[in-house]
Amino acid sequence: MERGELDVDLAEEIRSRALGDGFMKIVQTVRRNGKTFRISMRPVEIGGERRFQAEMVDDGRTQVKNFDANGAAEGIEEIIAQKGARDLHLITAKGDLHVRVTRKGHVMATRSAEMDRVAKVQPHDRVKKTPLTSFDSAALLRVTGLADGEGRVRASMRGKYDQVNEFLKVVEDVVKNGGGAVEATGGTPDGKVFTVVDCGCGKAYLTFALYFFLTQALKFHDVRIVGVDRREDVIGSAKKMAEQLDVAESVRFVQSDLSGFDLSAVQFPSGSPSRADMTISLHACDTATDEALAKGVEWKSRFIISAPCCQHELQKTLGQTGADVAAFAGVLRHGILRERLCDMLTDAFRAMILRILGFKTQVVEFVSPDATARNILLRAEFGVKPGQGGAVSDYLNLRDYWRVTPWLETRLGEMLEKHLTRYR
Numbered sequence: 001m002e003r004g005e006l007d008v009d010l011a012e013e014i015r016s017r018a019l020g021d022g023f024m025k026i027v028q029t030v031r032r033n034g035k036t037f038r039i040s041m042r043p044v045e046i047g048g049e050r051r052f053q054a055e056m057v058d059d060g061r062t063q064v065k066n067f068d069a070n071g072a073a074e075g076i077e078e079i080i081a082q083k084g085a086r087d088l089h090l091i092t093a094k095g096d097l098h099v100r101v102t103r104k105g106h107v108m109a110t111r112s113a114e115m116d117r118v119a120k121v122q123p124h125d126r127v128k129k130t131p132l133t134s135f136d137s138a139a140l141l142r143v144t145g146l147a148d149g150e151g152r153v154r155a156s157m158r159g160k161y162d163q164v165n166e167f168l169k170v171v172e173d174v175v176k177n178g179g180g181a182v183e184a185t186g187g188t189p190d191g192k193v194f195t196v197v198d199c200g201c202g203k204a205y206l207t208f209a210l211y212f213f214l215t216q217a218l219k220f221h222d223v224r225i226v227g228v229d230r231r232e233d234v235i236g237s238a239k240k241m242a243e244q245l246d247v248a249e250s251v252r253f254v255q256s257d258l259s260g261f262d263l264s265a266v267q268f269p270s271g272s273p274s275r276a277d278m279t280i281s282l283h284a285c286d287t288a289t290d291e292a293l294a295k296g297v298e299w300k301s302r303f304i305i306s307a308p309c310c311q312h313e314l315q316k317t318l319g320q321t322g323a324d325v326a327a328f329a330g331v332l333r334h335g336i337l338r339e340r341l342c343d344m345l346t347d348a349f350r351a352m353i354l355r356i357l358g359f360k361t362q363v364v365e366f367v368s369p370d371a372t373a374r375n376i377l378l379r380a381e382f383g384v385k386p387g388q389g390g391a392v393s394d395y396l397n398l399r400d401y402w403r404v405t406p407w408l409e410t411r412l413g414e415m416l417e418k419h420l421t422r423y424r
Contacts, residue, residue: 003105004083010099010109011080014090018076019069022093022119028079030086031103041075043119093119131168132161132209135216143244144205164209166366167282167307170379171210172218174303175278193222197276197299199258199292200284201227204238210280211251224268226276227253228261258284258291263299276301283309290408293350293378297357297412304359304380307366308350313407314342324401345398347376349406352395354378356419357412358386387419396420 006014018026018041027040038057043050044066052072054065067075079088088099096112132141141147146157146164153161194214198207207227214220229235235255242248252266264272279296281289289308296304315338318325331337347363354361359380366377399406409416 002083004085004101004107006080006099006101006107010107013097014080014088014099015076017090017092017094017097019073020092022117024091024093024117024119026076026079026088026090028082028086028088030082030084032084039075039079041072041079093117130165131172131213131217132165135212137209137212139245140208140212143241144203144208146205160205163282163307164206167206167280167305167377168209168213170305170364170366170377171213171278171280174305174379174381175218193224193270193273194220194277195273195275196223196225196278196280197263197295197301198225198227199279199281199295200288201229201234201238201253202231202282203234204241204253206280206282207238207251207253208241208245208247211247222270223250224270224273225251226263226266226273227251228256228258229253230255230257258288258295261295263295275299278303278305280304281306283307285309287313287407290350290406290411293354293408294411296380297354297359297415300382302382304354305377307375307377308343308347311343311346314346314404315339317404318342318345318402324403343376345402346406347378348398349395350408351378351380352391352398353406353408353412353416354380355384355391356387356395357415358382358384360384392419 014026017023023043025040025042027038030037036057039054041052041054044053045051050069052067052069052075054067054072054075056065084101085103086101088097090097090099093115094117095115098110100108102108138147138151141153141161142149142151145154146161147153196210196214198204198210201207204227207225211223211225214223227235227238229238232255235253238253239248242251242253245251249269252268254261254266263276264274266272276296276299279292279299279301281292284292284306289306289311290313292306293304296306318332318338318341325332328341331341351361351363359382361378361380364377364379365375399409
């Protein structure tokens with residue numbers, strides 16, 4: 001028997017429990033070359049017939065297939081035959097089985113106490129309640145390419161579909177449950193237009209989804225959204241989609257570097273906006289996230305929601321000077337650890353700067369790591385006193401310990417200076 005291979009008895013136990021009565025779900029995660037491959041299988045009901053649905057996630061790409069009993073049996077054999085470090089979790093009505101194979105090939109199996117659960121087979125065609133199923137999103141999904149011509153979400157776009165759904169959940173929470181919540185029937189408490197800017201909109205999946213979610217699901221009566229991106233091709237494509245969806249008067253797209261973008265120059269039938277009620281960005285790269293945050297502050301946005309992407313600016317200077325950080329030498333010499341530390345510090349600095357400038361700020365995970373490794377989100381709402389001593393002190397202590405100047409501090413230097421100098 002090869003190292004890491006399951007013995008005959010354990011393999012037969014998995015086979016019999018997965019293909020017998022009471023089977024509920026099997027999930028196996030394989031770790032290889034620093035990445036993970038995850039496969040799961042569960043019974044479903046399709047057209048009144050019992051089938052088996054397998055979902056495979058490999059390096060962020062998701063594929064879903066449905067099998068009959070013979071196909072499911074073949075799938076179980078493939079799961080059993082997998083090599084390398086892995087975790088297998090088998091759930092049945094009578095109890096659970098967990099198998100772990102270590103990197104050295106040691107196989108460890110644990111079993112739960114005997115149970116008496118009911119194994120219910122859920123219909124495959126049930127509608128899961130999500131923001132994008134809370135209104136008729138069929139045309140939106142087809143036009144943006146998230147779904148195929150028959151309205152089914154494309155397997156290759158499942159990760160993006162999940163990201164958009166989770167982002168919309170955050171939007172719903174902040175506008176409904178934030179301090180002085182926005183009135184869903186009026187757009188804003190005084191009935192004025194609700195303006196959103198999507199910074200680095202890319203292919204505009206989120207831009208369009210947010211517009212329809214606000215107007216159709218949350219019943220905002222007057223919404224205008226501006227998508228900004230520096231790439232000519234994606235802006236041209238987004239404008240065509242706006243025409244196809246018949247929202248070109250309310251959803252505008254501008255080709256521009258974010259740093260040079262002038263919101264007041266964008267023309268709508270109701271006029272040009274002077275401020276943005278909400279500023280959003282989904283995976284704007286490196287300092288583009290900082291620029292989006294800075295613009296949100298300058299536009300006097302009430303809400304800023306940003307999911308950062310890659311962050312390289314801090315890596316250039318972190319740990320280069322100062323005896324204070326000598327204890328971190330063992331972390332900083334490893335590229336991946338240095339990168340993760342810089343990511344964490346960068347987002348901490350961003351959150352603290354927003355707090356100093358009067359925003360109640362939270363740093364949260366907004367989507368499963370299976371959908372994207374970049375799953376951190378900053379959600380901020382203006383409404384606390386700027387320049388509070390505790391917030392400034394926390395920021396200066398962390399910044400000066402590492403002896404760095406975050407890019408966002410440089411970008412918002414004039415606004416921050418009066419608060420920072422008071423405590424130096």
